[in-house]
Amino acid sequence: EAQVTQNPRYLITVTGKKLTVTCSQNMNHEYMSWYRQDPGLGLRQIYYSMNVEVTDKGDVPEGYKVSRKEKRNFPLILESPSPNQTSLYFCASSQGDEQFFGPGTRLTVL
Amino acid sequence: RKEVEQDPGPFNVPEGATVAFNCTYSNSASQSFFWYRQDCRKEPKLLMSVYSSGNEDGRFTAQLNRASQYISLLIRDSKLSDSATYLCVLGKGGSYIPTFGRGTSLIVHP
Numbered sequence: 001e002a003q004v005t006q007n008p009r010y011l012i013t014v015t016g017k018k019l020t021v022t023c024s025q026n027m028n029h030e031y032m033s034w035y036r037q038d039p040g041l042g043l044r045q046i047y048y049s050m051n052v053e054v055t056d057k058g059d060v061p062e063g064y065k066v067s068r069k070e071k072r073n074f075p076l077i078l079e080s081p082s083p084n085q086t087s088l089y090f091c092a093s094s095q096g097d098e099q100f101f102g103p104g105t106r107l108t109v110l
Numbered sequence: 111r112k113e114v115e116q117d118p119g120p121f122n123v124p125e126g127a128t129v130a131f132n133c134t135y136s137n138s139a140s141q142s143f144f145w146y147r148q149d150c151r152k153e154p155k156l157l158m159s160v161y162s163s164g165n166e167d168g169r170f171t172a173q174l175n176r177a178s179q180y181i182s183l184l185i186r187d188s189k190l191s192d193s194a195t196y197l198c199v200l201g202k203g204g205s206y207i208p209t210f211g212r213g214t215s216l217i218v219h220p
Contacts, residue, residue: 035210042212043154043197058207090153097142097201099208101153 002027006091006102013081014110021076021105023091031094032074033058034066036087037104043090049074081109113137113209116198120215127188131214133198134180140209142201143174143181147194148213154197157183188218 004025013019025032033048035058045058049068063085065077074093078085086109091102115134123129143160158165160172160181171184185192198211 040212043210045207048207088151097144097159098156099154101155103153104151 002100004091004093004100004102006089006105008105009103010106012108012110015082016080019078019081019107021078021089021091021107023074023076023102024072025074025091025093025100026072027093027095027100028071029093029095029100030071032068033092033099034064034074034076035090035092036060036085037090038087046076046089081107083109085109114198114200114211116196116211116214118212118214120217122217122219123188125188125190125218125220127218128184128186129188129216130182130184131196131198131216132180132182133211133214134178135198135200135209136179137200137209138176138179140200143172144199144201145172145181145183146197146199146210148197149194157196185216188216190218190220192216193218 007022030051034046035043037043044060046064047058047066049055052071055066089105092099113136145157146154147157148154158167158172160174164173169186173182195213195215197213200209
């Protein structure tokens with residue numbers, strides 16, 4: 001089944017404790033991206049990647065890092081999470097216009 | 111003016127009703143347009159692309175008006191299962207940063 005997976009689905013952590021949210025797709029898509037969704041603000045792009053070893057900032061990259069060492073994986077790294085990074089995070093991949101989203105990761109930073 | 115504007119709603123309609131949403135955009139460089147559907151706490155999924163000539167898929171019709179810079183989504187014969195948030199998404203040619211509207215909430219009641 002073609003899909004985008006994310007882990008963990010839910011995470012509660014504390015300020016400053018480094019964390020990684022994994023994202024993997026099995027559709028051989030070149031393009032992957034990360035979004036956060038907050039009430040009243042909609043979906044905002046954090047980072048995107050056009051291919052292996054090619055990443056670029058989206059609209060709200062501050063406080064986040066990404067890497068693209070393999071085509072299928074695109075982890076999101078929060079080196080020192082803060083409460084304002086509490087949000088619902090989506091990973092997406094595409095090979096054209098349609099974006100396929102993962103199920104989301106609900107992150108709470110205390 | 112926000113880049114993409116949608117009426118957040120909610121639009122509360124009875125089963126069988128026809129309902130229409132608009133999405134206005136400010137960037138005339140936008141070249142691709144989409145409607146995504148998002149169920150509560152779930153990932154967005156592509157509903158339909160919006161072409162210059164319009165697009166119809168069953169009960170759903172999407173149209174683009176470049177002169178007035180808006181796209182529309184018409185849902186005929188609403189079903190309970192149509193209850194969701196509908197996101198307007200714009201892409202700019204050559205850019206990998208799509209712009210999402212904040213969504214319009216639709217509630218279809220018996």
